Amino acid sequence: MASARFDQVVLRGDLAQPACWRIRPEVLYPSVDLAAPQRISFVGGSLNSQLEVQVEWAQWSHWADFIAGLAGDPGADQPGGPLAPWLDELRRKGFLVNETATTTPGDGACVDLSFIGHNTVVAWSGATRIVIDPFFVAELSQAAYRPVTRRQIGSVDAVLITHSHADHFDPASLLQFGRGTPIVVPRVGRESLLAIHMAQRCAEFGFERVITLDWNETQRIGDFEIRALPFFGEQPTSGNVLHPEVRNHGNTYHLRCPNYSVAFVADAGWDHAGDMLDVAKSCRGENGPVDVLFAGFRGWLTYPVQLVFSSVAQYLLFVPPQEWGQRQQLMNDPVGAVDLAEAWDAQVLVPYGAGGAPWYWQRGLGPRNEPDAIEDPNFDPLPARVEEAASRRLWVRDQWFASPVTVQLLQPGDGLSRRRSGLFKPVRCGHGHA
Numbered sequence: 001m002a003s004a005r006f007d008q009v010v011l012r013g014d015l016a017q018p019a020c021w022r023i024r025p026e027v028l029y030p031s032v033d034l035a036a037p038q039r040i041s042f043v044g045g046s047l048n049s050q051l052e053v054q055v056e057w058a059q060w061s062h063w064a065d066f067i068a069g070l071a072g073d074p075g076a077d078q079p080g081g082p083l084a085p086w087l088d089e090l091r092r093k094g095f096l097v098n099e100t101a102t103t104t105p106g107d108g109a110c111v112d113l114s115f116i117g118h119n120t121v122v123a124w125s126g127a128t129r130i131v132i133d134p135f136f137v138a139e140l141s142q143a144a145y146r147p148v149t150r151r152q153i154g155s156v157d158a159v160l161i162t163h164s165h166a167d168h169f170d171p172a173s174l175l176q177f178g179r180g181t182p183i184v185v186p187r188v189g190r191e192s193l194l195a196i197h198m199a200q201r202c203a204e205f206g207f208e209r210v211i212t213l214d215w216n217e218t219q220r221i222g223d224f225e226i227r228a229l230p231f232f233g234e235q236p237t238s239g240n241v242l243h244p245e246v247r248n249h250g251n252t253y254h255l256r257c258p259n260y261s262v263a264f265v266a267d268a269g270w271d272h273a274g275d276m277l278d279v280a281k282s283c284r285g286e287n288g289p290v291d292v293l294f295a296g297f298r299g300w301l302t303y304p305v306q307l308v309f310s311s312v313a314q315y316l317l318f319v320p321p322q323e324w325g326q327r328q329q330l331m332n333d334p335v336g337a338v339d340l341a342e343a344w345d346a347q348v349l350v351p352y353g354a355g356g357a358p359w360y361w362q363r364g365l366g367p368r369n370e371p372d373a374i375e376d377p378n379f380d381p382l383p384a385r386v387e388e389a390a391s392r393r394l395w396v397r398d399q400w401f402a403s404p405v406t407v408q409l410l411q412p413g414d415g416l417s418r419r420r421s422g423l424f425k426p427v428r429c430g431h432g433h434a
Contacts, residue, residue, distance in 0.1 A: 072151025128222025163250030233269030
């Protein structure tokens with residue numbers, strides 16, 4: 001037996017067995033104290049400025065109230081108090097602008113589901129508003145097509161988080177909600193290299209009503225019954241994995257209100273522990289079909305070495321070396337998204353989780369939907385590929401037959417409504433605000 005110790009991992013192997021990595025415990029489970037929130041950075045603004053503020057532990061609740069007030073959370077106080085002097089500094093550096101538009105897709109009486117962009121959706125029952133995976137980005141151009149902001153969404157009864165990747169669990173976006181807003185997060189027993197302890201981090205930011213849900217647990221908030229479902233997929237591999245006990249912990253969600261039911265599966269697919277197709281079939285058997293499914297479709301067909309150049313470089317440590325030459329599929333692809341919608345007997349499938357506007361793809365999120373852009377079908381396919389996959393489900397006698405599922409391609413700022421016709425129809429909401 002040969003053994004060689006490196007800075008972060010231990011490699012063991014012999015002539016009979018392929019070499020395999022074992023990650024050192026202090027790397028596999030980093031100390032949570034080492035990653036406690038310590039500062040707030042303001043970057044950009046109308047003057048392309050930068051401002052970094054060191055935040056002491058006792059000040060986080062004040063800063064949470066301050067930021068929520070600036071963002072326009074209806075339940076937050078107007079910025080002031082002990083942090084009032086920072087208002088002048090933020091104005092001086094160009095971080096504060098006057099926002100006069102107040103309309104929002106979520107406030108429209110006819111809109112049930114508002115697509116804010118990327119992974120962010122607002123579910124509205126008529127009395128209760130739920131935001132899923134809030135991820136707000138700034139865009140200071142004067143173009144008519146601009147991001148929907150926190151202020152435009154209005155009052156919010158709860159926020160749901162699917163998993164801890166940065167475009168789903170974004171502290172800068174979460175802090176735009178008042179500290180009394182219920183934040184529903186997956187249960188994580190212990191923070192690891194693959195999963196942030198989201199409940200603990202939310203409490204550190206000052207949130208007072210953090211709700212942890214394990215798979216198949218339910219929570220009622222207003223008109224909505226929220227069921228947390230398993231999150232399979234988006235793990236380091238789609239097959240064998242080192243340290244299988246450590247996961248990218250997450251929840252998918254099934255929401256039901258008097259008007260409709262909807263499921264959000266984010267970047268899920270399948271892995272060694274399970275398959276979202278089985279989750280869909282089980283949920284359908286217990287709760288009936290869903291009206292709308294929001295599903296990722298990127299596929300993320302990648303060789304392990306490519307992980308080094310991604311936002312989850314740590315995944316490579318969990319891939320058995322003997323599989324480094326085998327391409328992995330970490331998420332549902334367009335065909336898999338349609339399969340999942342059919343398994344759930346969904347009326348409508350909305351492909352999401354792939355940016356959708358310049359303010360996303362300029363940050364490396366999703367494909368560039370521009371005439372001269374080059375599409376990467378293995379990593380960033382266009383949403384239209386899901387529509388194509390649904391239109392070509394069955395080849396009979398020289399003719400294609402389509403899936404019974406309707407694919408709706410939404411742009412950030414669009415919505416879905418069924419209140420007039422009984423069927424979910426797209427609502428074009430002006431694509432943000434002018």
